[in-house]
Amino acid sequence: YKLKNADLAAVEDAYSKAAETGMQVLAEEFVEGRELTVGVLDKGEGRGLEAMPIIEIKAPKGDYDFEHKYYSDETVYVCPAEISSEKTKEIQDAVVKAANLVRASGWSRIDVMLREDGSFALLEINTAPGMTPHSLVPLAARTEGISYGELVKLVASGASLKG
Template sequence: MKNFGKVGVLYGGRSAEREVSLMSGKGVHEALVSQGVDAHLFDTGEHGLIELAQAGFDRVFIALHGRYGEDGAMQGALELLGVPYTGSGTMASSLAMDKIMTKRVWLQHGLPTPAFEVLQAGADLRRVPDHLGLPLILKPPHEGSTVGIAKVSGYSDMKEAFATAAKYDSEVLAETFVAGRELTVAVLGSGAGARALPIIEIVAPGGNYDYEHKYFSDDTKYLCPAQLPEGLTQEIQDIVVRAYRALDCEGWARADLILDRAGKPWLLEMNTSPGMTGHSLVPMAARATGMSYADLCMAILADASCKLRSPARAR
């Protein structure tokens, strides 16, 4: 086994997804320790950057979700400190965390994603359904784990749905609702070596894959690999890898999609620091390939690096 030195598992944080991150970090830490890694938990919600710099970590596993951990902020700090870290770099993390910018990048690359509008306070909410149709989805563009998401079925729902999403963001993303099968696809690796893991289909009670059903309920069913024709499976995996590369993601990530009733896949978002809890989907997809949770953690850790390269100093 490669000697990784002293490893920090960054978890907790200060985002709306702190509770999930605490579970992810503990799972990753236990897995690394079981493989003989000198791993230490470090809660970025309780300890600052000075303490992180003084901790003497040789590399870190980022098990943070949401703002200040998955959005490029922590990645930038680690670049300054010269500490190798797991996952995507500063720019890719920032892009993927912003669902609006993600969609703009994907559209530039000819990738399928639902039509959308960006709403701010004072927007004429009643005109949005006229453009995007009904039903539609309102969500804060910088949150994950279904935080702040609301489905709009009629004009009268717009005000309340906007208020729900606006609690978390200064902008709100309004997106055409695509009915169909909910899929998720994990990607491991970087550059030409990036590869998609088996597709997972999520079947939640009443089609409501909310925060509770995501992390705590045993009622949600996960079909891995999803029962899809071979050609469609390959098409979806190829689209996800293209979406991953378009954002310049590295190390690992997970894309969420909807397969509509006509059999067309639609990209919803890319998670650059996915959950690693007992209910999480990347470990599930990895198991389908014969990779254990511990092996997955080790593979992700082995890929840790600083993404920025300092130019050679002039002599």
């Protein structure tokens, strides 16, 4: 359940309904803002992880749900996102730091919410993001001049069976 400006009764109701599934219920802060995602890629040559161009996800009514991600043609992806160069660098530095902190390697993607006041929250890291030609990391790669084939080679060259 997605609750905005909810009172205690609404939270309790949502919790009760979610608990009926018999599964564990997780509640987290609702972060409102512009939805962004940032690919992180090891481009080889010992350079380590680097942030890719930021993508802004513009879904109808701000609902980037399963339907709008996989089936709808209404979602718009803006790459690079229309954000100041200073804020872009700040977000990219934060996602690289986060990826390094969790010891991500090869490639990953981190979702970010950019609040109206300019602050931002890192939401989650996907350490095995989609790699179809229509996925978000390949979109960011194309934006910086890396072809899909080159991207696949970069990801494969960094692959390892080490745990």
